[in-house]
Amino acid sequence: MTILVIAEHDNQSLKAATLNTVTAALKIGSDVHVLVAGLNVSKVAESAAVIEGVSQVVVADALALEHGLAENVAALIVANASGYSHLLFPATAQGKNVAPRVAALLDVAQISDITAVIDADTFERPIYAGNAIATVQSQDTTKVITVRGTAFDAASTDSNPASVTAVNIDADSGLSQFVSRAVTVLARPELTSAKIIVSGGRGLGSGENYTNVLEPLADKLGAALGASRAAVDAGYVPNDYQVGQTGKIVAPGLYVAVGISGAIQHLAGMKDSKVIVAINKDEEAPIFSVSDYGLVGDLFTAVPELVNALS
Template sequence: MQYRIEVAGASESTTTSRPMTDRQTYLENPLILLMYGLGAGSSRLASTLAILEQRDGKLNTASLGAVTAGKKLGGPIHAFVAGSGSKSGGAAGEAAKVDGLEKVVVVENAAYDHGLAENWAPLLVETIKKGGYSHVIAGHTAFGKSVLPRVAALLDVQPISDVTAIESEDTFVRPIYAGNAILTVQSSDNTKLLTVRQTAFPPAEAGSGAAAVEDGADPNVPSSTEWVSENLAKSDRPDLGSADRVVSGGRGLKSKEEFDRLIPPLADALGAAIGASRAAVDSGFADNSLQVGQTGKNVAPQLYLAAGISGAIQHLAGMKDSKVIAAINKDADAPIFQVADVGLVGDLFEKVPELTEKLKALK
């Protein structure tokens, strides 16, 4: 595995590498490449397994970014779906219509409904070995971040997470240090496991695709982990991860009551999803599912409006790819204004209600 780090603002890049194996050394000699059957004419063809997420038989279209990433690699792309209601007419049927897919592999088993890593890891290992895939790609979501490291451990390979660009079949780009440096990773593993940032790889679209749907192998490995229950907040607002507009509140709102009083009306006036900074979540103002940032969700809406958010580096890492960033903060020196396209310096307890009323008047 080789690494190259490029620091923002630096004129030079730094390269660090692990000791090369004999096989890696061979790659430098074309004659030895031919002797070992690794030349351009006989190299292992790229084949990608895109792991798609589903719920209640309905495909999570945001996970189709894995298919988009697979197209950068060339070679056939197979999708993988598991859980109850996944077969024809369900998530697998939806996936089969996506352009660029050759096959959809599906495992119908309720044990995989909730994305438990302990259940999914042996299932994916079985699927990967059976298909002989060179690349396995999942979204950089809570699911992908939980499952793929376990799969990598079982396969004894190094996972590469939060990939934002694919340079070649073995070279990938990912941000580190909250986006202040860019790491280029070259992998020599036979099977490369990636999670990709969904804002960097838009979902592949359904079109004239007619991929074959076939049953996958289910190892049915016993697990000591049991799904108990979940309590989901229901909302008519857009999903935070895919919304075109996002209104986020920070610790500057001072309390959960003020967060609930100011942020939802403004979001509704804009037709936006609601987000929050880590400070707001840690203070109990908002649910963890609304957290935007390095340890939360990465978003890239057309409009991101931050109210009462100072702009800590961890938060900026999760929203800096937004097309237009607007900020409301009483501190003119707040870091958020360094990345904002539009800034309003003032008391948010006055400015947010005023903005909300003006937006309502425009409807």
Template sequence: MAILVIAEHDNASLKAATLNTVSAAAKLGADLATEVHVLVAGANCGAAAEQAAKVAGVAKVRVADAAHYDSQTAENVAALVVGMVANEAAGYTHILAPSTANGKNVAPRVAALLDVAQISDIVAVESADTFVRPIYAGNALATVKSADAVKVMTVRTTAFEAAAMLAPEGGSATVEAVAANADLGLTTVKGRDLTKSARPELGAAKIIVSGGRGLGNSENYHKLLEPLADALGAALGASRAAVDAGYVPNDYQVGQTGKIVAPQLYIAVGISGAIQHLAGMKDSKVIVAINKDPEAPIFQVADYGLVGDLFEVVPQLARTLA
């Protein structure tokens, strides 16, 4: 019996979300006294597999290296996982994926093919069959118990510390090849429109500067927030209203329908604090809100609030920190 984590990676290295998911799996592994395995499915993904072998708590890395896994389309990866569950002599009792766009694309397909329920966005492990997940945009927590033979779940990565990376010469996990399934040919990736930035990745950043509709337009967003983010070494985020208004691309969005983040410091500029946005950032260690409306809901969750004109306050703050 073992636990399987579906790794998120770019064929060269693991994504940070995988490390948090391994921590959740390790908690399960300790309760069950069983091993944690990591599946790396990709093309020419040996480097990512070697990195996975150095993650604390991982006993085995299963590698499926084939050209049709290059884009890691959900249909092909899900079929691979289901085949592994069916063919494993020992069997997998739990299958975990990060609660990212990728993980939320693969896990439901795995659950459907196995004819089991999926448990979404777990934030705590109570026991081998009992888990905690947020509901009502994070305003309540539900304790869910599953009787399924195989538990399929996504993990809210901000709820678990990242598993440690062992020293280059460390790592006791074995790396083992897995036979690739045939290409289902159901989807094809035609291209990727990637946002390239020297700033930290939003989902893994320790400091985030986020802007809302109060900034007025895209030009103001970049002119006001970029100097502040650069001074702090922060990632840039945005509310859904700012994204919908075209200030920044979709991958900047923080909130219930965007990215769930929990940085050490979250600075909300011109964000009123709709419940959908709060659901994505209220677990931040320190929240600073800058808004001209003293009644803005964001101040109810903020550790520090500044009521003022952001067009005056933000440049002053950036100059002070520079």
């Protein structure tokens, strides 16, 4: 039983979600391969080769794969799926874009967003915004699975290098075309991989307050900035700050929720954080039900005092 993990990368470096996905793969079986598909991805392949537990890295290096167009990547995976019992993708925007196409082409059911492996055929995944856990069993010959990275530890990257082999790809499918990419460059840590996150909610009242109140705290802690859906919908911050079921799923070592009431949608995206600190003036706020430390008080007073205490 051989498992293929599809690597997440930007043609320059391997993304952390790949390491979590490899850990999930190792819980299924011991023979794990990693597919690196892109353009000029030799550095990515080298990084993948030293992941603990990876026995082989398969590299597809071609112009048609430069931008990770889902149709081209899916066709590549399906063409090379023979011999693999499981195809695992990180449950990221890219993984969620490619995996359904692979499942459809293979005529199998996709198993989405797994958080635990029971055995090679049986997995757990959250439903109802994480309020219930479904146990899913599949008898498909090839299983197509997306993995929630926050549910698995990252595999180490200090192993002896695995073997690297190259595969050819078909020509560009022509089904889609890359037009442009707008990239947000942040001086802070990336939200999904940050060890500390400071998030703000509707209680901040405005985008100006979000900046003035939360940024000094995030600077002191070396934290990434996040937000609830209510704060994003109100226009305080861009939607790439959103934490929650329809935003980013995070599990940092420390999550500080400021002015966030704790709607189910938000809790689904952060309740696996190791330590949760909540600041809210409403002592009945649902956020306190999942927090390790809670402070009932005015955030406009409490947060500046916390910043001063950290000086």
